[in-house]
Amino acid sequence: MLAIAMARQLRFVYPGAVYHVMARGDGGKKLFLTDSDHLLFLDWLDGACKSHGWRVHAWVLMSNHFHLLLETPEPNLVSGMKWLLGGFSQAWNRRYKRSGHVFQGRYKSIPVSGERASDPYHFRNVADYIHLNPARAKLVGGAKGSLSSYRWSSLPAYVKGKGPEWLVFDRVLDAFSLAHQGRGKRAYHEWLEIRATHDGGRLPDEAMRALQKGWYLGEDSFGDKLLALLQNGAKTLKAKGSHSGAALQKHDEGAAEDLVQRALRLWDMPDGEGLREGIRKGDPRKVAIAIIIKRHTSVSNLWMAERLGMGHDRSVSRLIKHGKSDETIQKLCQKLRKMLPCED
Numbered sequence: 001m002l003a004i005a006m007a008r009q010l011r012f013v014y015p016g017a018v019y020h021v022m023a024r025g026d027g028g029k030k031l032f033l034t035d036s037d038h039l040l041f042l043d044w045l046d047g048a049c050k051s052h053g054w055r056v057h058a059w060v061l062m063s064n065h066f067h068l069l070l071e072t073p074e075p076n077l078v079s080g081m082k083w084l085l086g087g088f089s090q091a092w093n094r095r096y097k098r099s100g101h102v103f104q105g106r107y108k109s110i111p112v113s114g115e116r117a118s119d120p121y122h123f124r125n126v127a128d129y130i131h132l133n134p135a136r137a138k139l140v141g142g143a144k145g146s147l148s149s150y151r152w153s154s155l156p157a158y159v160k161g162k163g164p165e166w167l168v169f170d171r172v173l174d175a176f177s178l179a180h181q182g183r184g185k186r187a188y189h190e191w192l193e194i195r196a197t198h199d200g201g202r203l204p205d206e207a208m209r210a211l212q213k214g215w216y217l218g219e220d221s222f223g224d225k226l227l228a229l230l231q232n233g234a235k236t237l238k239a240k241g242s243h244s245g246a247a248l249q250k251h252d253e254g255a256a257e258d259l260v261q262r263a264l265r266l267w268d269m270p271d272g273e274g275l276r277e278g279i280r281k282g283d284p285r286k287v288a289i290a291i292i293i294k295r296h297t298s299v300s301n302l303w304m305a306e307r308l309g310m311g312h313d314r315s316v317s318r319l320i321k322h323g324k325s326d327e328t329i330q331k332l333c334q335k336l337r338k339m340l341p342c343e344d
Contacts, residue, residue, distance in 0.1 A: 011078060013072075013076075014075050015072075017075065018057075018069070018072075018111070018113075019068075019069075019070050019072070019109045020067065020068075020069060020110040020129075021068040021069075021070050021081070021107060021109050021110075022108045023103045023108070024065040024103065025064040025103065026102055026103055027104060028104070030063045031102070031103075032061055032063055037092070038061050038152050041066065044091070045068075045084060048080045049164075051083065051254065051255035051258075051297070052074070052255075054071065054072055054080060055071040055166055055168045055171075056071070056154070056166055056167050056168065057070075057123075057127060057168055057169075058131055058153075058154050058172060059130065059153060060130050060131065060153035062137060062152075067133060069112070071171075076298070077109060079298040081107055081109075083296050083297070085103055086295060087296065089102035089103065120174065120175035124176060127172045128192065128195070129203055130153070130154075131147070131153055131155045131192055132195055132196060132202075132203070134150040135200055135201025136202060141196035141201060142197045147193050147201075148189060148192075154167055155189070155192065157169075158185050158188060158189060159189050161182060161185055172188065173185070173188060253299055253303065255296065256299045256303065256304075256307075259289065259292055259336075260307060263285070263289045263336055275308065276309025277309060281308075281309060281310040281315060282315075282319055284323075284328055284332055285332055286309075286310055287322070287326075287332075288323065288335075288336055289304075289308060289336065290308065290310065290316055290319065290323070291329070291333055292336050292337065300313065301314075302316075304316050
């Protein structure tokens, strides 16, 4: 693996990217104190996946951190993580009547080689590392129970053969050259149970070093492709079977439209011309809608100006800035947040 020193982790964002994503509770504090905290995070993950078209290949929630093996068909990691971590943090703080940071620093997003045939090793290691996390923490394994008895990972879904629509089994099974049918999932489960019982969930030393220290996971040629993004100033890395940026825009506009519809129902507001022309552009409800859309999606101010009837896109920017310090508008934002998908 190519060695490189970086003072601040870079975000490599391109169509079809696969990442090992991890974030930890601020100061090491516990994120998941109750079952409902786990479910709250999974609700927000569900919303991020559906609004951004994400695919998850493996996940685990531990007491004070989480891991995802995440694929982004469109280059929208940043906006999706803003949705996921921002939404969960706000709901978690309200639940425990506190304020401040919930997560510690920036989340980690290590690019993983996504080549199915030529380089399955690193993809397979990340999936194993994630699923075996509860065994390494000595929560399960051997006399402490089966690895699949740990509820808060994707492994029980692999065992059952079904999960949410965004959880994809085939890529992990392909990395092990296993059948997609039941026997392949059973073989993968048995492999992990053996690792949990006899190895304590630990991966080979070389794999552990790469997972914990590397800035990417793949062959040197994969690292060269990532460096080319920096050297050439490219915004995207063309990947076989990837989609254009139009799909990203469609995802975000769909999420924004969903927020608009929820707000209109909440406040019994008209749509269409009635919204754009019948209600003044600086109406506190419109500003609250714009603030929430800005926080949870990456749609442009121009889109909000046209959709909500808020004048020029610069007017939207000015109204949002004012609304963030306006007590009345912030109270409206709080009401609207409670109507969000995945909200507590």
